[in-house]
Amino acid sequence: MEEALPVPTTLTGLLLFIVLLLPGLAYATIRDRRSAERRLSAFKETGSVVFASVISELFILGIFAITRASWPENTPDVGRLIREGADYAQDHYASLSLWAIGLLVLATLLASFVAWRAPSVPHESIMSAWWLIFERFHRDSDLYVGCVLEDGSFIQGRLASYNKSSDDSPDREIVLVGPLQYRPAGSTDSVEYPAGAVCLSARKMLAMFVSYLDPDLAEVEGEEEERQATSAA
Known part of the structure; x- marks a missing residue:
């Protein structure tokens, strides 16, 4: 002791x-x-x-x-x-x-x-799998994370925060911010979820997919989508 x-x-x-x-x-x-x-x-x-x-x-x-x-x-x-x-x-x-x-x-x-x-930057051998996919690869990218939940549903958004513990514990959370895409269990179509952020527990996740996007490109695409929405209105 x-x-x-x-x-x-x-x-x-x-x-x-x-x-x-x-x-x-x-x-x-x-x-x-x-x-x-x-x-x-x-x-x-x-x-x-x-x-x-x-x-x-x-x-x-x-x-x-x-x-x-x-x-x-x-x-x-x-x-x-x-x-x-x-x-x-x-x-x-x-x-x-x-x-x-x-x-x-x-x-x-x-x-x-x-x-x-x-x-x-610590040695990757002592860090968690979350740290590896969020920090070790493409640290200067905008991270878009998609999570398959245990009920079969899927939710995707931009990474805002995550628990940086070196332990791969199920008692961790990840925070995604909008635009959030949600696909109910059994469906093949995703819809934009009417919320600004979501907190997910690692205990409820089955799989996680991460996309690494160039920040400048993501900003341009966001401005283009905003212009299209303004024109449509």
Whole structure:
């Protein structure tokens, strides 16, 4: 059974906890918003957060070391802080606090920037079949999805949203927007359904068909259909 991270019970422990995890949490949050949902174990998720924090903080500390060597009079004396400890900290608590907060903010910004610029495409072996057909192939296309439901009916529309979980779970939904085409069970003719959007459950689907259309071509066709409808009116 996986255990959660222990919560610090002292002020010093809490501060160290924040310093250690804040950049990594920022990295993980932005990474998760930009990529498909992946369910990692608590150990792997904690490891990625700590690793991102340590790497970003070491990089910022390296920059601080260069700054310290170039302008020693304007930066905290780390040597004296180590030798004198609390005495030096008490005499220079204001500058030490500002530098500590500034370095932590820089490390967090660095981790956030890396997460924002990092490739958001995971390896296809860990992703769901939905992600493969919607994201892996022709990512710049307009997607038109047709679904055969368990009662034999068929509904088609433009993809608006879908559950990006990496698990092929039946408890997922897909949202299609108009124009919606609907064909009742046993019929061979499709009709335009009078609704702007529809939400379908994966549990009720038997098959899914996806068409990849060029966005510019789809826009031209839409304008042509609108002109024809206006002329007919």
